[in-house]
Amino acid sequence: MPQFPIEKRSKVSRNPNRASYDRETIYNIVDEALYCHVGFIEGESPYVIPTLHTRITSNIILHGAKDSRLMKCLQLGKEVCIAITILDGLVLARSACYHSVNYRSVVLFGRGVAINEKGEKLEALKALTEHIVRGRWKDIRKPSQQELDATAVVSIPIEAASAKIRTGPPIDALEDLDLPIWAGVIPLKLQAFEPEADPQLGAGIPVPDYVSSMRK
């Protein structure tokens, strides 16, 4: 896969050694993250809204109520910036200014295109559901026509994107290495815990494998 074009808006200028424009690298981060932050402009103000996402080929898929601020902006095709961030660890150096975090992040740019065709809309909602819990779609009641009509679904073809990744131990200045200060990384991970059944759940309905297997 060819890498994304390096545009002024997507070029990483700070720590360019941590940057990547490689599609596979970017898609892996997009696919692992459960949610994203969408930035857009309304009037003369910037807005940032968290929302769930998924990816179909080179398009980001978002959904929401038709009359929400975010979905209105997306349906109008205005430029948006989407940031996706996975925090992997806290990096404790010997000196204050070399403290950091390990992370994998993506910043991408594009414009929304409304998905109105029923089959395509269902495919997009399926992808959104499966992105959060793989295996779920086959089990659930599918959207009714009325539910489909109330939901806006947009596709955002990625125009430009960059990833930024930091891994590994702290990087202290040479003259600080002998200081008697603990240094290292505290790994972080978003963990799933014991599922909590809906209090209204009927008797004898087992926890599906795709739910119980999320707890590692």
Next chain:
Amino acid sequence: MPQFPIEKRSKVSRNPNRASYDRETIYNIVDEALYCHVGFIEGESPYVIPTLHTRITSNIILHGAKDSRLMKCLQLGKEVCIAITILDGLVLARSACYHSVNYRSVVLFGRGVAINEKGEKLEALKALTEHIVRGRWKDIRKPSQQELDATAVVSIPIEAASAKIRTGPPIDALEDLDLPIWAGVIPLKLQAFEPEADPQLGAGIPVPDYVSSMRK
């Protein structure tokens, strides 16, 4: 504490029952989250950048390299929107459209003011460090004058802010409650794992209590 003013830009219109403008509610979310996403406008494009933050009274504190895109914008005092999101769980309903997530999020607006006075700048950097690892500041080498000069630190007085919170089990339509489909919540939490010492760490330097206690 009086609540934040409800302005057009900060008013939650979707699911207003999940909204709060209460300062304590908002500060608790800001203080628990390790990082935020900052939205700003450059040229005619929206940008969103993830970064570490802390809070001092009613101000958000950010820092970074002086010549980064984000810090340049903040030092110019342009309006920014900061989103802070904590994902607490996946909410699996019986029907596709009632799937959701449990979360606590804040969206706030303000403008940066550069912190240039040395004592104030050190206090802000201390707060940023302690926000990530409480107890760390006393142990580490403090910033040199040269390091201070290379780092921009800005305070963003919060002008308007709202929180949005979802908790609890799925809310299915009444007619779906009898479907033989598992429904419930998968709790999620960002967990700390076994600390990894810097390979260059000198012998006999113990892991500090504030590091080992992060693993629960």
